[in-house]
Amino acid sequence: MFDDITQNPELTNRGSQQLQREELAREYTEEPLTQQAVQMNTANGVQCPHCGTINEPEALFCASCGNPIGKSTCPNCGAPVDPDADFCETCRHYIRTDVCSFCGAPLTGQEAFCPECGSPRGGIVCPVCRTLNDFSFCRQCGTPLTEEARQMMEKVREMPEYKEMQRLANEIQQMEMTPPYSSERDVLRDQKNSKLRERVLKLLAEDRGIANLVIPEPRHKRMGQGEYEAQKQERLNRLAEILEQMAQPPQPKPAQVRNYAMACKPQGMRLAWECNFKHALHSSPCGCAKPQMGGKWIILGKNTRQEIKDDI
Incomplete structure (x- = not known):
């Protein structure tokens, strides 16, 4: 009935089933060989998940690409941490015993004070907000806690x-304290207040015998909604540009990045530290496990929904 075998469904199905069985048989016979080969390759070492290089069993970093190839655990809470991390983001404690958290100097692990900067191993209590800190700047209020931090802040502020950046931050803060006009009624009320102010100043000048009085403009002049938003956004954009320019590149010592970043933070703005490690937002680089990878300050709005990982 079927001249062509390919047109016979029964034979075609049987043929395809046979091929499927043969393919499955090959897969089942080849899979153990592949697994066995991998096991043989990694029996005497640890395979790097980044480049595939086989490293020594106790290696924490790949000898070929330099990336971490394993996880360590926090000695305080047992949470997994990267081998080159010096801070546990779970329990928020400094975990290195061989490096000073304040200046980055090497330690033997037995000192009560760092021989380089003299900082106590147990941390420093901030004299302003009474927060215990593991680093040179207070993570709560930003106060410099060591002489090195104070000197760095003085240099940065010059x-x-x-x-x-600080001038822009002050101007933005002043604008937020002087909201724009919300209606025509506000404009009329402000004009009346301005005339009353001028009259009072003139009367005071006459009583004191001052002639040719020059009345200064109000320090914080109110604006319309459109002008207010435009000027504020202009300042925010410029501030963001400077923060981008002052972004911290990767450095060998985490203490260097933390200290410089904290010294560069302008006062009066709600900022977050965006790290290059996980691109997470921190209240400061003091809450980042690997600040040596660099990062930058970013501006947060009043009603932002961005989550700060270690907000305090």
């Missing part, structure tokens, strides 16, 4: 970029 930088033109920081001066402009």
Whole structure:
């Protein structure tokens, strides 16, 4: 009935089933060989998940690409941490015993004070907010706690970029304290207050015998909604540009990154530290496990929904 075997469904199905059985048989026979080969390759070492290089069993970093190839655990809470992390983001404790958390100097692990900077191994209590800190700047209020931190802050505040950044932050803060007009009624009320102010100043000048009085403009002049939003956004954009320019590149010592970043933080703005490690947001680099990878400050709005990982 069927001249062509390919047109016979029964034979075709039987043929395809036979092929499927043969393919499955090959898979089942080849899979153990593959697994066995991998086991033989990794029996005497640890395979790097990044480049595939076989490393020594006790190696924490790949000898070929330099990436971490295993996980360590926090000595305080037992949470997994990267081998090159010096801070546990779970229990928020400094976990290195061989490196000073304040200056990055090497330690033997037995000192009560760092021989390089003199900081106590148990941390420093902030004199302003009474927070116990493991690093040179207070994670709560940003106060410098060591002489090195104070010197770094003085140097940074002399930088033109920081001066402009702080000026913009002050102007934004002043604008937020002087909200724009919300209606025509607010404009009329403000005009009446301005005339009353001028009259009072003139009367005071006459009583004191001052002639040719020059009445200064109000320090915080109110604006319309459109002008207010435009000027505020202009300042925010410029501030964001400077923060981007002052972003911290990767450094060998985590203490260097933490200290410089904290010294660069402008006052009066709600900021978050965006780390290059996990691109997470922290209240400061003091809450990042690997600040040596760099990061930057970013501006947070009042009603932002961005989550700060270690907000305090």
